[in-house]
Amino acid sequence: MPKPYTGPPPILVGYDASDDAVQALEYAARIAAATKTMLQLVFVADDTVVNSPWGVVFDGSGVQAAARKLLAEAALSANALGVAKKRIRTKVAVGSPVGVLTQLSQNCSMVVVGRRAHTAQSRQFSGSTSVGLAGSVRCPLVVVADVPTDREAPVGVALEADGAGVAALDWVLGNPLYAGKPVKVVTVCKAPQSRIFRASVSQEQIDTAIAHTVAQQAAYVAQVAARHPGAPAIATEVRYGSPVDELASFSETVSVLVLETNVRFPTYSIGSVSRGLMTYAGCPVVLVK
Structure with a gap:
């Protein structure tokens, strides 16, 4: 009889064989x-498709059989990447992908999904599953896209001047996964807004805003670093402009971008910056609550 698993909480992967899901x-x-x-590894057959309200008949058993085959192939790929067979589990479920994966996430260390839906043809939108999970999962969510990424690059952390993002930096510095890896914190200074016309903002106002952002960033980074005395030195950078544009550009220089996301109740929706980066980031994005 095999021994029960007693290791770290499992990593949950939502898998549908799309290019992003493979990544x-x-x-x-x-x-x-x-x-x-x-x-x-979990394949969720959407019950709104299997039980079609438009009168189209689907063979539920056929859908599940095809899903099991895809998961078996995925398990072989994971094993080839070094995961022991005894540490790979597969599951086929019928229901709402967001609902099923959220329920399973309760006892997991992270949920990893592809950026886009299976049928998406462009980077204009994130898949509805990844967006829905961002507001509902009970652990960090990793959104991965089929884009080239330098795995040796630093771990990037987005930190806002008001302190939002401290939880993300805490999570990175306390995570054994990133032990010994260089960490780079970026803060975007938003363009100051004139009371009447944005064009009337002076260079002096811009310089003052940037200086304030630099000071705030340094204070928060020092505060978090003090809680992790063994952590490596943290590089910092302050950018000026649109948060989504600047963070998307920054993401192309790091191996992963970690940010804290705030969930709005009762809709369980996330902010525009998090959603924008789920769509346009040039590396995997980790959303920490």
Whole structure:
């Protein structure tokens, strides 16, 4: 009889065989292999499709059989990336993808999904599943896209001048996954707004706003670093402009971008910056609450 699993909380991967889902699988498998963590691969057959309200008849058993085949192939890929077979679990479920993955996330260390829906053809939108999960999962959410990423680059953390993002930096510095890796914190100074016309904002006002942002960033970084005395030196950068544009540009220089996301109740929606980066970031994005 096999021994029960007693390692770290599992890594949950939502898998549908799309290009982005394949990248999500590979990302999660590398982490699972390095940390000897259970990898749980889940294919959710959307019940609004299987039980079509438009009178189209789908063979539910056929859908699930095809899903099991895809998951078996995914498990082989994970094993080839170093995850032991005994640490790979697969599951086929029928229901709402967001609802099923949210429920399963309660006992997981992270949820990893692809950026886009299976049928998306462009980077104009994030998939509805990843957006829905951002507001509902019970653990960090990693959104991965089919874009080239330098895995040796620093770990990026977005920190706002008002302190939002401190939880993200705390999570990175306390996470064994990133032990010994360089960390770079970026803060975007938003353009000061004139009371009447934005064009009337002076260079002096801009310089003052940037100086204030630099001081605030340094204070928050020092505060978090004091809680992690063994952490490596933290590089910092302050940019000026649109948060989504600047963070998307910054994401192309790091291996992963971690940011704190605030969920709005009762809609469980996330902010425009988090949503924008889920769409346009040039590396995997980790959303920490």
